[in-house]
Amino acid sequence: MKFGRFLTGLGVLIVVGVAGAFVYAWKPEIAPIKPPERASFDQALIEHGAKLAAVGNCTACHTNPGGKSFAGGLTIPTPFGTIHSSNITPDAETGIGTWSEAAFQRAMRDGVGRKGEHLYPAFPYDHFTNVSDDDNRALYAFLMTRQPVKATPPPNELPFPLNVRLVLAGWKMLFFRDGAYQPDASQSEEWNRGAYLVDGLGHCGACHTPRNTLGAEKASLHLAGGEAEGWSAFALDGSSPAPVVWDEEGLYTYLRQGWHPDHGVANGPMSEVTGNLGLLPDSDIRAMATYIASIVGEPSAERRAKSEQLLQEIKSGPITSAIGNDQSALGGKGAAIYQAACAACHENGRPQPFGGLDLRLSSTVHAPDAQNAINMVLYGLPAASGRTSAIMPGFADVLTNDQLNDLLGYLRQHFTDQAPWGDVVQRAADTRTGKYHVSVRPSDGIERGPSNIGAEDQ
Amino acid sequence: MKLNVNGSTHEVDADPATPLLYVLRNDLELNAAKFGCGLGQCGACTVMVDGKAIFSCLTPILLLEGREIKTVEGLGTIDSPGPMQQAFIEEQAAQCGYCIPGMMMRAQALLQSKPDASDAEIQTTLEPNLCRCGTHMRILKAVKRARELMKTAAMAPASGERKV
Amino acid sequence: MNAPRFPNVTRRSLLLGTGALVVSFSLKDHAFAQEGELNVPAKPPEPVATGPKLPGSLADTPSLDAWIRIDADSSVTVYTGKAELGQGTKTSLRQIAAEELEVPPASINLITADTAITPDEGFTAGSQTVQNSGTAIRNAAAQVREILIQQASSKLQVPADQLKAQNGRIVGPDGKSIGYGEVVMTDMLHVDAQPKSKLKSPDAYEYIGKPFARVDIPAKVTGGPAYVQDMRLPGMLHARVVRPPSWFATLKDIDTASIKAMPGVVAVIRDGNFLAVAAEKEFQAVQAMRALTDLAEWEETPRLPNEQDLPAVLQKSESEQGVVAEAGGDFTGGITTFSAQFMRPYQMHASIGPSCSVAHLDNGTMTVWTHTQGVYPDRKAIAQMLGMPLDKVRCIHTEGSGCYGHNGADDAAGDAALIARALPGRPVKVQWMRDQEHLWEPYGPAMLTKVSASLDVSGKIVNWKYDLWSNTHSARPGSAGALLPGQLMASGFPPDKPVMNITPLGNGDRNAIPLYSIPNMRVLWHFVADMPVRVSSLRGLGAYANVFSIESFMDQLAKEAGADPVEFRLKHMEDPRARKVIATAVEAFNWSSDPMPEGRGRGFAFAKYKNHAAYLALAMEIDVDKETGKIRIPRIVSAVDCGEAVAPDNIRNQTEGGIIQSLSWTMYEEVNFDNTRIMSSDWSTYPILRFSAVPGTLDVHIVDNPGSPYLGVAEAAQGPTSAALANALANATGKRLYNLPFSPARVKATLGV
Structure with missing residues (x-):
């Protein structure tokens, strides 16, 4: 169906990706830190972060149904392959425990991980780039005070060259504009x-x-x-x-x-x-x-x-x-x-x-x-x-x-x-x-249905 | 209209809009499928259609012409219980027993299509069915036992020399 | 195929006419004031004239209200007034009788509740079936056996002390033997049971305490007719009721001509605010009910209390105060005093099968097949409602879906009778719809409890004050005003006036007295007579909220005293059996005070049900997800001592069920209402536990005491489960929840971010 168009697109992406790699792609690692103590955050800031995390619906993608909150591992099918969400609990080994606030701010603003790797836009940094530094700080405080969970998501299943993160630099060059939200003075x-x-x-x-x-x-x-x-x-x-x-x-x-x-x-x-x-x-x-x-x-x-x-x-x-x-x-x-x-x-x-x-x-x-x-x-x-x-x-x-x-x-x-x-x-x-993947869930909002009830078993 | 229930065809004189449950219970005098909510929220009425578990309380018979309907009565008899029934008896998996036929049919549909269903799959599959007596642990045990009994039953005729 | 097992189960043995042995005995000595409810008849009822003639002089000896009969064909029949409610009664009672009679349990013909042929045992409730009926049956059975041996002695010409009963025969030393039937063949022997019996020694047990499959399960898993819902009588009509949208609503004028014209509709019945329709086919009745619901207009009155404000509402509504316990009187001791307040909302029985009943007015006699817990009280209420003499109403117990107390069963029986009266000659089956069950069953009452206690320097409790606010937990039939149709009909019977009744069995005050040794104690019941939300008995009655409060508070005190919760309890516990049950549970659980991973906690609780029934201790481990407020339960271990364990597997089954049901109550359940209407009308608005929430493992350890009296067990787990969960939650998070249920939203809100 859309596969032809997709292949064409892929070609463009490769070319642009290679070009982009030289000018745009390289991002430095931000030094790991020791996971911060809860006491290092203001309680009001954590609570503010909780509300923001709710707006961001973070738990939806970063929690596997029936699993621990924010521990990732959710399977996200995309037209390009399957991505598994990351663990954003403050576990030092498998989560974001070693991320400094600067690393977190950069991920939100620029879609770049702590080690300098480009993140797949399944993580919607094309939107999150709008978030203010202050709100990111609150989100950081909230996430770093969650229960750390040791959990590594399965590896993504993406075809070459999409499994090369450098390609994402090209995508960003084409479609991503960073920068915090600028108010429209003509509106209330x-x-x-x-x-x-x-x-x-x-x-x-x-x-x-x-x-x-x-x-x-x-x-x-x-x-x-x-x-x-x-x-x-x-x-x-x-x-x-x-x-x-x-x-x-x-x-x-x-x-x-x-x-x-x-x-x-x-x-x-x-x-x-x-x-x-x-x-x-x-x-x-x-x-x-x-x-x-x-x-x-x-x-x-x-x-x-x-x-x-x-x-x-x-x-x-x-x-x-x-x-x-x-x-x-x-x-x-x-x-x-x-x-x-x-x-x-x-x-x-x-x-x-x-x-x-x-x-x-x-x-x-x-x-x-x-x-x-x-x-x-x-x-x-x-x-x-x-x-x-x-x-x-x-x-x-x-x-x-x-x-x-x-x-x-x-x-x-x-x-x-x-x-x-x-x-x-x-x-x-x-x-x-299951050729067309549908996720099914209850109407109450928080909880997901058990896996993809839609698809027939293979 | 004609309905195929537990392997035999029945001529049923009922409004085509009638939910299957009422036809099973009244016209065909089959007791197993139970009325629980009429809303598809509890699973007491669960039967199988073409191998899948469905809520009979919400399924009008007009959808079922030519399809294979199976109820607990089609799994075996009191004198010769089928593997699923045998498993529930062996595990004594009932208190009041009202929800049990629905549980059995949902489990049967799972194990028929997936004989090696995992424990977790069994648990997930039974989610739509409610039990109020709190017999859940035994129901799970019974279905797991049925999984084994069904495998044995499936192998027995194939081996051709079942010792008596 | 039509209802083969229901009416007149078998009277063959009654009508046989040849010789027989009947030993009569009384259940009354044991079945005193069931559930603390007053409407159990003080005197046994008069024999029913329309029923089958009772054997021999038994009909004239109503004080002996149950009996065992051996007939000339060697068949054994036991008559009891108890009902099978899914708790395995029919099996346990057979096991007990078989043990003393030396016959296989399955060979025993057990006749359960039917006002025409069985004794009045009041209600099957309060975990008392085995405790009461079982004890009586066992003694009588032993006497039957001894009489058979006596009789055989003369027939075989062998001294009685050389004879023994064995598999339905009396056997002598030389192998000479005679079947029970032969022994009784020639005479009609009728004996009253004696106070003393020669019981078998526990080490000779063949059936008691042995694995024994429940007799009712095979039919239930193969589609055999098992419930009143499965009854089909010739010419039977299907009926549906149309209830008001809310309590206190009144029906405006209604022209039902369009309903009567619908296909299959035989009658539309209106009597005041009672509205129903009967049709030839079930789905026709459903369709007519829907149309009638659309047609009916009601005047509603907002008279329900403010749900958000229940504690204050209960306190404000106090009508009377009763002293449940008072000891010592020095409330000044101790170095520190702690206090807490707990709340339990209205909760439902919420049977999976909505209530159902079949009634048939035939030749002036109304026969009602009902899953009531008490056929006699139900008969009385129905007779009064219909203005019929008692002896023209017969109630036959027929199983329904599990009820867990007083649900809609009696009301549905009333509905069926009221409709059947309008359609003489035709049996009528009434099946409630889901919303009707949810909205109209009597709920378990909301309860408020307040507790305060002081600790001395050694960390011992020196005084204890406990106050509870509650409606009565007994609004069962006895009068027509206890039946919904009785209240709704034009002649409108008023509900019985609620009475505070403090007895050792307990009601709202059940288990309000802690079993712990506390020198100074005062327990008060602030009785709330007014009940705008209809309430009655729900499994465990007050024990659920009282044990929840007491055992939550014990943990709180232990924490204040710096003691391990289990040690703290043992420090206040003298009863050796309680100590043993606690030790058993703790050991099996591998209880410790070791720190656990974040979000994980362990909790313990104990109670002796009613303070005179089964002992139950329970420990659990839980995981709390702070982000969602969801509780997961990896494992639960419990230990129970219910005296001599007659049917161990059934005790486990009942206890597992009690634990899981209590988890559901404790985590999720709460009846919601606004000022006019109940909002919890189905499973979407009254969620209960589903499979995804069951514990990882659930073990029940039985502490058997062969030879000791049976202790009721089926409701013992309700209280301790809730408290153990509360304690585990506090252990996992450092925060305690005082208000039930522990819904995810409430847990999340309590834990904060």
């Missing part, structure tokens, strides 16, 4: 705070901005919708598929509590994000909402009117009865499946976040592609062990791909005004086999 303080969090530590664009063939975010399509761990990360700009228009209040509510009555619960990798944001003060959440709302922009009058009309319709209750008599008109099978397998939860009036969402409100069903809908129907929302969380059973082993196609075809037709998806059967097949 709140907006600037939001931009700092969203584009910096929050690295929202890492998922929500589309990437080019070399895996770099397309700057011109900032937050225009991307991909994360097998899920579509919906557009946060005007092209958002959300049936109800996102506004500042809606975004605030959603980011604050991880769900919104008009949008449903955060799922896929987003649930971890909203789970972590729980630590943030309201003011920061508000700032993020303000900034993102400005990206969403003012909807057209038509869009606004449609959104409001939908909310009115929702108020008058579910549309069960209509569906019940609808089977012949709308391709029968899908309607019957929805009615029998889905409606009991999705139309029983139980409110969010624990009830099934009225699918008229679902961004997933309105989305440009079927991937999230496939993921949700196949794998659902597994229960979060020991926490309250919305649960949706997966139907992977119940529905054949044809039945799934019937169902999604019906959902698309009945609940949206969007064109049908054309590739459900193929996508579903690729998702099931």
Whole structure:
């Protein structure tokens, strides 16, 4: 599929990488230190760092499901190969215990490890470079006071020449601009705070901005919708598929509590994000909402009117009865499946976040592609062990791909005004086999599902 | 419509939207699959369809025409229990026993597709199924024992000279 | 295939009519005031006229309410009023009877709770089945054996002292023998049990204490009918109830014509706020229930307390104060005084199978198949609710999903009876839905405890004050007001007035008295009569919160005294059996005070359940992830002394289960509510322990005491598990949690960053 383009890109990368190596690549080692004592950090600074680490969602990549926090080892599949996250506990041998603050600052700002090695951009330093020195200092204080864990992640599985870190210098030369966030004087303080969090530590664009063939975010399509761990990360700009228009209040509510009555619960990798944001003060959440709302922009009058009309319709209750008599008109099978397998939860009036969402409100069903809908129907929302969380059973082993196609075809037709998806059967097949990798997790945010439940065992 | 349950075909007179669980329990008078939540949250209703564990409480029969449905009744009988059943008896892995058939079917689906499933895989696989009596340790032991019994059972006919 | 085992299990032996030996005995001497509950009938009930005629003069001798019968075909039948709740009762009682009767356990026909044919044993609860019924059955069985030997002596012309019972026969020295059936064949012999029995010596045991497979498991793992949920009677209808959205809600006018017109619907029943639907097929009933739920409109009243403020709510609601224990009276001694406050939220039974019942009004008699813990009290409540005479109501115990106390079983039985009354001639099965079980079962009461104690220079406790605030833990049936349908129906029976009842068995005050030697002690129960959140018995009653408090505080005191927690306890413990159980657990665990890696801790706790049942000590090792607040448990070791261990594997099974269930309560469980509605309506909103959280290893060591009295064991682990976890957490992190549950969020918040 994309492999041809990828090979071309690879060629470019090699050439640029070799050139870059001479002018750009070499970085000195920063001397190791003895892991600092907890007492050497101010408690308030550590606590501030904890909040920042939550914004950065550090634990998501640096904790293996069921493993120790920040000890790394999580498998991160990329189009270029498999990367395993590093141990960022202060263990001297296997973690970052010997990193001075300067080394940490450099990693965040420039994407360079303590020994001078270039880091893979799976570590989103293209965003973290925005983080202020002060915030990095707090993050450092937080990470260096975690429980040290001795754990070495498995080696990355990358093809030559990508396994040569020097190549990354070329990538950086092409796509990476370092430097702390510079406020936009024409915007409010709140907006600037939001931009700092969203584009910096929050690295929202890492998922929500589309990437080019070399895996770099397309700057011109900032937050225009991307991909994360097998899920579509919906557009946060005007092209958002959300049936109800996102506004500042809606975004605030959603980011604050991880769900919104008009949008449903955060799922896929987003649930971890909203789970972590729980630590943030309201003011920061508000700032993020303000900034993102400005990206969403003012909807057209038509869009606004449609959104409001939908909310009115929702108020008058579910549309069960209509569906019940609808089977012949709308391709029968899908309607019957929805009615029998889905409606009991999705139309029983139980409110969010624990009830099934009225699918008229679902961004997933309105989305440009079927991937999230496939993921949700196949794998659902597994229960979060020991926490309250919305649960949706997966139907992977119940529905054949044809039945799934019937169902999604019906959902698309009945609940949206969007064109049908054309590739459900193929996508579903690729998702099931693991060719297209999907990570599945509960909706509560912190906890991951057990490995990639999506893929069939090899 | 016709349903293939435990190897035989049954003509069922029920609304196609009816969840499989009710058809199994009432129309076919099979007791093993249990009603627990009707929400896919507890696994008491777990049965196998085409070798995979599914929640029968949420699966309308209209999806199941021509597919192979298996319940605990299809694993053996009280007089001649199958390896999974034998393992649960040997480990005395039940208290009230209500959740057990669901556990057995989820474990059966795992071991059928992966006879050498690791202990950790067994534990992870059973995550969707709840037990309130706290029989978890024994259930895990029983499934591990079933893993061995199933291997023995699989080898026995092949060897051709099983001593009596 | 239709319900082969349910009605009238077997009365063949009753109706045989030829000779038989019956030894009658009383369970009442043992089964005094179960669970400290007052509504156990003081007198045995009158014989039931509609039931089968009781053998011989037994019906006229109701003081002897249980019996063992040997029939001419050598069959052995034991009648007891106990119910199988998944705790292995049917197996343990058979083992005991078989031991003294010298027959194989599986050959014994055991008849359990049925108001028409078995004695009134009140409730099967409080870990007392083996302790009470077992003891009585064993004595009676021994007497049966001796009578058989006496009788055989004359038949075989061999002196009795040369005869012995062996595998269903009486055998003489020369190999002469006679089967039990032959011995009893000619006469109808009916004997009352005597106070003294000739019991077998423990070293001759064949079944007691030996591995013995539970009789109910094979059917349960092969799809045999085992539960009331599995009943199918000819012509049976399926019913569903529609409950109000909240307590105190009232149903507005409703036109149910559209529901009645739905496919298969036979009836819509409305009686005040009671609403239900019955249909030919189960899924039709479910669909009608959904439609009826959409249709019904309710007037709700916000009357629930503020969940965030429960300690204050409980203290404010105190209606009465009772002295649980008072000793010494000098509260001035000691050099330092410490105090602490603990809180346990409302918690659920949360059975995996929602409550279910089948009822059938036939020829003026209402028969109810129910998984209640007490068929007699349930019958009384149902009869009152329906305005029917007692003898026209029959309750037959039929297993359900594990209940762990008073769950929705009785209410579902009431529902079924109320619906069946409207549909005479047709059996009706009511199956609750998941949310109905979660929202309407009576919860284990919230409890607040406060403890203060002083240490002297030598590090000994010199005084101890303990105060607990709690509702009653017993709101079981006995009257119609204890049944949900009884409360909901138009004629509305009021709930029974809660009564504070302080007895040695304990209720909210169960295990409120520490077993340790403390010279000056005062324990008070601040009784809260008002219960806007419906509560009743949950496994262990007050023992869970009381042992949690006491054993947490003991660790705190040990720390203040600079002593190892185990040593500190032993320093205050005189009971040798307690000391032995503690020593056993500690040794098996390899307990030490050695430092552990960061985030890892060990904890210990002990209690003698009810202070007169099983001894249980428990140690565990845990890992705490400060970043997530998650607790992992690599290993747990416990030791238990429940007297003579009748069924060791079953004791282990029950204890493992108790430990794991208590871990779930302790780590996760809490009923959430706002001012109007209960919010915990399913497993997504009331999470319980899943497989990913089970301990790495869990060992139960039995300290056997052959020949000593049985001590109830099934609930002994609930308290110590919670405290051991709290103590391990404190050991691992230096921070103690006082409020249950130890949810990840709470642990994380307590530990800080």
